[in-house]
Amino acid sequence: MRTLAVFHLKGGVGKTTTAVNIAALAAQDNIRTLLWDLDPQAGASWILAADTLQKQNKLWQGDCPVGSVVVTTQWPKLDVLPADLSLRKLQQTVASKADAERQMRNWLDQLSEIYGLIVIDCPPSLTPQMEGVLRAVDRIMVPVQPSLLSIRAYDDIRQHCSWSKNKQWLPFVSMIDKRKPGHVRWVQDEAKRYAELLPVVVAQSASAERMLEQRVPVVYSQPEVPLARNFAALWRAMKPRLSLT
Numbered sequence: 001m002r003t004l005a006v007f008h009l010k011g012g013v014g015k016t017t018t019a020v021n022i023a024a025l026a027a028q029d030n031i032r033t034l035l036w037d038l039d040p041q042a043g044a045s046w047i048l049a050a051d052t053l054q055k056q057n058k059l060w061q062g063d064c065p066v067g068s069v070v071v072t073t074q075w076p077k078l079d080v081l082p083a084d085l086s087l088r089k090l091q092q093t094v095a096s097k098a099d100a101e102r103q104m105r106n107w108l109d110q111l112s113e114i115y116g117l118i119v120i121d122c123p124p125s126l127t128p129q130m131e132g133v134l135r136a137v138d139r140i141m142v143p144v145q146p147s148l149l150s151i152r153a154y155d156d157i158r159q160h161c162s163w164s165k166n167k168q169w170l171p172f173v174s175m176i177d178k179r180k181p182g183h184v185r186w187v188q189d190e191a192k193r194y195a196e197l198l199p200v201v202v203a204q205s206a207s208a209e210r211m212l213e214q215r216v217p218v219v220y221s222q223p224e225v226p227l228a229r230n231f232a233a234l235w236r237a238m239k240p241r242l243s244l245t
């Protein structure tokens with residue numbers, strides 16, 4: 001079993017869109033997959049129409065077992081651990097980075113008997129609790145939009161998470177707008193400084209917003225559109241780096 005957090009300190013860079021589609025592609029690849037939504041915005045849960053059985057904060061409070069908060073989706077091999085607004089209290093519920101890491105490791109260990117891959121959709125924040133979660137996972141995917149603030153935040157998190165190993169990071173260029181000279185220039189000239197970038201880009205596409213209306217991962221509803229092809233290429237590029245067994 002492998003665990004993958006989709007994380008960036010910067011908001012709105014495509015984390016949720018990526019988490020949902022990578023989880024969908026893994027499930028389609030016959031890997032039993034759980035999408036764990038850790039963001040109180042609950043966007044991933046909403047897209048996958050996952051109704052919350054219990055508030056997720058109850059799990060973090062130790063009031064219920066992890067299995068009791070998992071729900072199935074209408075798609076084979078794809079389950080969700082939904083988020084809700086109760087997660088806004090995570091910082092009060094979990095005392096420290098070490099507690100978050102310990103709890104997360106314990107649950108991931110239990111879930112490893114059922115799932116081949118767990119994809120965690122993270123909120124855009126690096127609280128001690130979030131850092132504990134990042135310390136408990138195998139890989140960290142970062143959608144790096146080629147804009148200054150997004151790149152700067154990526155540099156910051158890499159520097160901050162000095163405990164991590166290089167091979168844990170799976171950054172990729174996200175939401176590139178080929179009409180923006182700054183985006184194109186960064187990818188052509190600057191990106192080579194980041195040897196760890198996956199050799200694929202996810203381009204800006206109106207299909208992302210349409211996915212929100214349809215509430216179906218675009219890789220399922222329209223596998224031939226450019227955005228779905230971008231995610232399929234991303235999945236192909238990252239799969240060997242997951243060492244899935």
Ligand SMILES: Nc1ncnc2c1ncn2[C@@H]1O[C@H](COP(=O)(O)OP(=O)(O)OP(=O)(O)O)[C@@H](O)[C@H]1O
Nearest residue numbers: 011012013014015016017124175203204205208209
């Ligand atoms: N490749 C894309 N092209 C165009 N729009 C996109 C793309 N990917 C995501 N979007 C849109 O951008 C917005 C933000 O995307 P998303 O919610 O995936 O980002 P996020 O990083 O999870 O945001 P947050 O930090 O708020 O959790 C959404 O409206 C989404 O539909």
Ligand SMILES: [Mg+2]
Nearest residue numbers: 015016039043
């Ligand atoms: Mg999100």
